[in-house]
Amino acid sequence: MKKSSWILFLAALFSGFGLPAAAQEAAPRTFEVQHVRQVCYPYLQHVTETSFTVIWTTNIDALSWVEVAPDDGTHFYNCERPKYYDLRGLGRRPIGRVHKVTVSGLEPGTTYRYRIMMQGVLDQDNRRSIVYGEGYGLDLRKHPTKVTTKRAAYDKLEFAVVNDMHEHDSVLRADFKDAKGKYDFVVFNGDMTSAIDHEEDVVKHYLSSAGELFASDTPLYIVRGNHEYRGNDALKWYDYMDTPTGKTYYAFRYGGFFFIALDSGEDKPDSDIRNLGVMAVEPYVREEAAWLKEVVASEAFRTADARIVFSHMSPNPKGWHGDRMVAELFVPTLNEAGIDLMLCAHHHVHRIEPAGTTNAAFPVVINDNQTLLECTLDRKEARLRFHDDAQKVWKTVSYPVGTFKKKQ
Numbered sequence: 001m002k003k004s005s006w007i008l009f010l011a012a013l014f015s016g017f018g019l020p021a022a023a024q025e026a027a028p029r030t031f032e033v034q035h036v037r038q039v040c041y042p043y044l045q046h047v048t049e050t051s052f053t054v055i056w057t058t059n060i061d062a063l064s065w066v067e068v069a070p071d072d073g074t075h076f077y078n079c080e081r082p083k084y085y086d087l088r089g090l091g092r093r094p095i096g097r098v099h100k101v102t103v104s105g106l107e108p109g110t111t112y113r114y115r116i117m118m119q120g121v122l123d124q125d126n127r128r129s130i131v132y133g134e135g136y137g138l139d140l141r142k143h144p145t146k147v148t149t150k151r152a153a154y155d156k157l158e159f160a161v162v163n164d165m166h167e168h169d170s171v172l173r174a175d176f177k178d179a180k181g182k183y184d185f186v187v188f189n190g191d192m193t194s195a196i197d198h199e200e201d202v203v204k205h206y207l208s209s210a211g212e213l214f215a216s217d218t219p220l221y222i223v224r225g226n227h228e229y230r231g232n233d234a235l236k237w238y239d240y241m242d243t244p245t246g247k248t249y250y251a252f253r254y255g256g257f258f259f260i261a262l263d264s265g266e267d268k269p270d271s272d273i274r275n276l277g278v279m280a281v282e283p284y285v286r287e288e289a290a291w292l293k294e295v296v297a298s299e300a301f302r303t304a305d306a307r308i309v310f311s312h313m314s315p316n317p318k319g320w321h322g323d324r325m326v327a328e329l330f331v332p333t334l335n336e337a338g339i340d341l342m343l344c345a346h347h348h349v350h351r352i353e354p355a356g357t358t359n360a361a362f363p364v365v366i367n368d369n370q371t372l373l374e375c376t377l378d379r380k381e382a383r384l385r386f387h388d389d390a391q392k393v394w395k396t397v398s399y400p401v402g403t404f405k406k407k408q
Ligand SMILES: [Fe+2]
Pocket: 190, 191, 225, 226, 227, 312, 345, 346, 347
């Protein structure tokens, strides 16, 4: 349909109801009628035993909500389903294009169907009026969306990691073309885009494909890379995530399997000319280092069966500033507490650094920028499989887990 054929509508309908004369004389408001649709398919964040968060984006401003139904074979329209709203407005529903809704009060280890819902907003005039367009809900016949809350215990996990895709959405799509329902979770270990010049980039470059291919049903853990510090819209990045800490570093667990996702910062010192005077990474990662000490003192960490750390940059006391910061700020804490494995990225080449290669007393596996890394984790070992984008395994390696128990 031609743009010119869209209806241009006068909102002057709303004038004249007790408004002051000045308001009545204001210029009529115009707006374009558009149909609201999702741009970024929904993707799961911060799934717990009783809750989950789902994020998606829309083509125009909208109000949003999520409806949830049990996975019991009933039609979604069988009855009115409970509605959950975006509470980031602290009681007022946000009108925007990025939607983040947390659903809570669920049962552990239970599968639910959910449906993202949106009501287009065509115009808003402060206290006077909001003009709504049509409402729309994701078509569940074409794109059924389900979430399974975490159980209290797991015997085995399957997860996948990619990193440094730097906008190569086609590689991501090849890696995950059959991934729906395949993994317990997926990790994007940083630098999935080269910069966040415009916030739409993160959707276009990887999040929409993730939501379409697997992350509507599979929890996605996003680790910050150094490139995600860059660009005019870099500060909006957290709008597209939800983490247990509300920060870009966090920990999560599946039963006795404990994971830490570090924010390893920028690769150059804050004062470097290319950092444009806007970085305060060092105080941020020092704050993170204090948080890490609290994490390793926690009951969940101390009693874990396996401990794996994700960090975009790898530790190296003699490397770039970012690598050195990881080595100096995080590694001593991790060495003392004991972890099984650190999974890193950033260098765009595959490299395995056995314990003691750097100051890390644990193995560090650096994944390249093309490889899909799959891991099967149980209480005995972490079995890593490295795939090319044709899904062929070109290397496997295993690491024992629970090694830290000998030290305790
Ligand atoms: Fe990087």
